[in-house]
Structures are given as structure tokens and as C-alpha cells.
Amino acid sequence: MKRMTRTLQKTASLLAGCLMVLTVPNSGMAKEPLRICAEPDNLPFSNEKGEGFENKIAAVLAKDLGMTLEYTFLRERKGFLRQTLNANRCDVVIGVPSQLERVRKTQAYYRSSYAIVTRKDRHLDLKSYDDPAWAVLKIGLHTIGDDGSNSPPAHVLGHHHWGANVMGYPMWGAEDEKDPQGDVVRAVAEKKIDAAIVWGPFAGYFAQPYGQSLVVRPAPADPELPDQPMAWDIAMAVRKDxxxxxxxxxxSLERQSKKIQQILKDYHVPFEPVKVAHQPAPSTPVKP
Structure with a gap:
């Protein structure tokens, strides 16, 4: 159970430093703000320039709800939720695993998974972690923390004794380093490693510039480690109360589901649509 909790927390840190607030200007009469907690430099999810797919989704929801956007940016580290959402500095985190505790979640609005990125000319078809082909591969993974909590791919590869083949790539570089999250995918394209297993949105977004020379496939779940899932339903988080x-x-998610799915496609996010159930109006009157 502790391993699952650490995995949820670490996956949440994947999906989303100096604290800063940015208000996105909107003309007309003053409107209620939709206050978003986000990372300032974590493409394809978000950045300060509003270039990530979570930025775009937030803009769609704010427009639908007749609200203005206001951002609180904090680099994803330990205590992200405690320092942002649960400190009342903002009200919404756009993407979290739907199983995440300590917050109230919306319905899930897409499902993604870890993905295996390989070069097309290698003709690798890795459908099982027992495949002996892993034995000769250099495998890139994101290193995501110093708290002893590894990602599901790290657990699975270690369980099958491929840990010696793993090369770690930092999720976060120096402040002046551009998109270090994509280094592991670029390493595959540049033949520095043979394969990478990374969270699907990273895989699809950073593989796209290489066209058909890279292959992105869903990473299979390992039936021997059911507490290390490779796929997750993604929802939004608000405070418990x-x-x-x-x-x-x-x-709003129900009304704007088609636009949100198109945004995910535009960013090459490998995803499965989640059926959005009709939502009754909240019991408390809501101002638009």
C-alpha cells in the first residue's frame, strides 16, 4: 500500500522553485478568476507562456465558465500540493491521477500510459518484460526524485533484472536549460540509447519532431506487479472541501470534451477518451 501511495504521488509530480502568480488579462467587466496551479517549465503540460496542453485546456474551461485565468506557478517538487492548492494560493490542478488522495477530484477526462520509444530501424516489438531482447538494450528512464520512490517502469525493469541496463535522465535541469524532459527521447533518436520508457505525453510530444523514425507504443502492464500500473485515468484536483x-x-468537462480531446491530439498525447457521465448541477448555487 505504501508503494502504491508513493507511486501515485510520484506520478502526480510527473503530470504538473520560485512561487509566482500570473494573471492572464481579459477585457470587459471583472470576472471571477479560475486560479490554476501549474509548473512554469514543464512542456508539454504547462509553462509560463501558456504553451502547454494543460494551459490550453484551462483556457477552454475558463472561457466556458465565464471566468478569467490566474496562475500560481511552482516547480514540481516535494510539497507541490501543500504549497499551492492546499495553501489556498490557487484552486485547480489541471492534471492528476484520479486515484490521488488528499484532494477532491473531478471525473477523469482522459487516460494515458507510459510508453516505450524506440527507433523504427531497430524493429523492436517489446510486448513483455521477459523478452530476452531487453538484455542487450540501453534503456532510458526519467529520474524523478531523491525520496526513494521509483516510477513504475523502474520497478518493473528491476523486478525482471534489467536494472543494470537503465540509464537515468533528469526530469528537471538547470533553470536556463530548455525542455530537459525531452532529453531521454532525443537520446533514442540520436542512438545514444536503444529505448526509453516515459510517461505517454512526454513520449508523444518529444518524439513528434522525428516523424516516422521513432516508434511510440504503450508500455505493457506487468501482471507480476499489479501495484505498479502503467496506465492512469487523469482528472483535475480541487481542495477537499x-x-x-x-x-x-x-x-464544463462534459460540455467541452471534444475540444479537450482535440487539444490532446494536437500535442500528440497518446490517450484513450474517458466517457464523461452527465453531471447534475451542484447543490449550492453557482455563479457563472
Whole structure:
């Protein structure tokens, strides 16, 4: 159970430093703000320039709800939720695993998985972690923390005795380093490693510039380690006591599901649509 909790927390840190607030200007009469917690430099998810797919989704929801956007940016590290959402500095985190505890979640609005990135000319078809082909591969993974909590791919590869083949790539580089999250995918393209197993949105986004020379496939789950899932339903998070905002977001997600799916496609996020159930109006009156 502790391993699953650490995995959820670490996956949440994948999906989303100096704290700063940015208000996105909007003309007209003053409107209620939709206050978003996000990372300032974590493409394809978000950045300060509003270039990530979570930035775009937040803009769609704010427009639908008749609200303005206001951002609190914090680099994803230990205590992200404690220092942002649960400190009342903002009200919404756009992407978290739907199983994440300590917050109230909306309905899931997409499902993604870890992905295996290889070069097309290698003709690798890695469908099982027992495949002997792993024995001769250099495998890139993101290193995501110093708290002893490894990602599901790291656990699975270690369980099957391929740990010696793993090369770690930092999720976060120096402040002036551009998109270090993509280094592991670029290493595959540049033949520095043979394969990478990374969270699907990273895989699809950073593989796209290489066209058909890279292959991105879903990483299979390992039946021997059911507590290390490779696929996750992704939802939005609000504070535990904010049922009203949860209800507003659920209704907006239902209305804007097609636009959100198109945004995910535009960013080459490998995803499965999650059927959005019709949401009743919240019990507390809500201002648009």
C-alpha cells in the first residue's frame, strides 16, 4: 500500500522553485478568476507562456465558465500540493491521477500510459518484460526524485533484472536549460540509447519532431506487479472541501470534451477518451 501511495504521488509530480502568480488579462467587466496551479517549465503540460496542453485546456474551461485565468506557478517538487492548492494560493490542478488522495477530484477526462520509444530501424516489438531482447538494450528512464520512490517502469525493469541496463535522465535541469524532459527521447533518436520508457505525453510530444523514425507504443502492464500500473485515468484536483468548483468543472468537462480531446491530439498525447457521465448541477448555487 505504501508503494502504491508513493507511486501515485510520484506520478502526480510527473503530470504538473520560485512561487509566482500570473494573471492572464481579459477585457470587459471583472470576472471571477479560475486560479490554476501549474509548473512554469514543464512542456508539454504547462509553462509560463501558456504553451502547454494543460494551459490550453484551462483556457477552454475558463472561457466556458465565464471566468478569467490566474496562475500560481511552482516547480514540481516535494510539497507541490501543500504549497499551492492546499495553501489556498490557487484552486485547480489541471492534471492528476484520479486515484490521488488528499484532494477532491473531478471525473477523469482522459487516460494515458507510459510508453516505450524506440527507433523504427531497430524493429523492436517489446510486448513483455521477459523478452530476452531487453538484455542487450540501453534503456532510458526519467529520474524523478531523491525520496526513494521509483516510477513504475523502474520497478518493473528491476523486478525482471534489467536494472543494470537503465540509464537515468533528469526530469528537471538547470533553470536556463530548455525542455530537459525531452532529453531521454532525443537520446533514442540520436542512438545514444536503444529505448526509453516515459510517461505517454512526454513520449508523444518529444518524439513528434522525428516523424516516422521513432516508434511510440504503450508500455505493457506487468501482471507480476499489479501495484505498479502503467496506465492512469487523469482528472483535475480541487481542495477537499470545494464541492462547488468540482461540480462546475465536471459540467464544463462534459460540455467541452471534444475540444479537450482535440487539444490532446494536437500535442500528440497518446490517450484513450474517458466517457464523461452527465453531471447534475451542484447543490449550492453557482455563479457563472
Amino acid at each position: 470545494d464541492e462547488v468548483l468540482q461540480g462546475k468543472l465536471n459540467q
